Amino acid sequence: MTDDETVRQEYEVVVIGGGPAGQTAGLYTTRLGHATAVVERGGGRAAMMQDVHNLLGVTEETSGAEFLETGREQLESYGCDVVRDFVSSVSKTDDGRYRVCASDADYVAESVVLATGFDDVRPQPPLPRTGRGLHYCLHCDAYMFVDQPVYVMGHGDSAATVAAIMLNFTDEVDLLTRGDEPTWSDDTAAMLEGHPIDVIRQDVAGVRNGEDGWLEALEFADGSVREYRGGFAMYGSEYNNGLAADLGCDVNDDGTVAVDDHGRTSVENVYAVGDLTPGHNQVPVALGEGAKAGISIHWSLREFPRELEETETTAAVRDEEVPGIPDELLEQAVSFHTYD
16 A cells, blocks of 8 residues: 555544453443544464453363454454554654554544564474463463473573472473573572472474374484473463653653553553553453553543533533443444444
């Protein structure tokens, strides 16, 4: 699409990222009467979940992709525009709003929500990217490996700590450095010495899976084979904070975007939610952060009640000015609540 063909669309709120946090922020702002677009590139950590865990009301037979698709359908049923597009930049306009530039269109918004998350640093082959035997979320998946042989892959303090935590669930835990020299501290080394954790320094040479697709064993460069039901890769995270940095938002040393309790960044009317921010990287946490940001945005954008000074210096609110919800969302809401 050329510059001349680029379409600019105006919204009160544009959410960048369609994971659980971004969808929830868009859900709240839409239902609270604000024209909202959720612009997502697709994929993401939640989409890769084969089964959803730790989410009340959602059974574990539900995949991440199914969970997100249901969310998209709900958003659209309330009048939110859900757009598949890649956002390349966000900048402030002369009138104080934000211009969101994507591949297929430009969007202008009064408030922007950054829900761009992070990417797990994945281990090198022969390990798969993710799936039945390679996991990244201890709090989501540790329950799956109770009383099962487990590996933790990595060579830093976080990997060693996760290996020790897994002893709460099983007595068979190996820490795989894959030929890398450990970078953990002396205190961590002493901790490992005091716990029944085998440190395996050989690299992984092969993977054995059962007929059901679950991991059965790993083969090592020295010819040894060790049985595992699954494990965790601990190589860190790459935060998708480029848009936040370009806007001038404060970014923490670990790459997360600094926010207050309502998801507000250091830049006015710019919010960040979900895995992009500090805290537990969990779907229920992301839902709560999206909800709080959506409510905060509503408080900043809603028409009524008007400030006392404004009503004292101008005429009272006229009948034709209410309700404050945009016409298209009003019609959508009336249609939504019309029952046969």
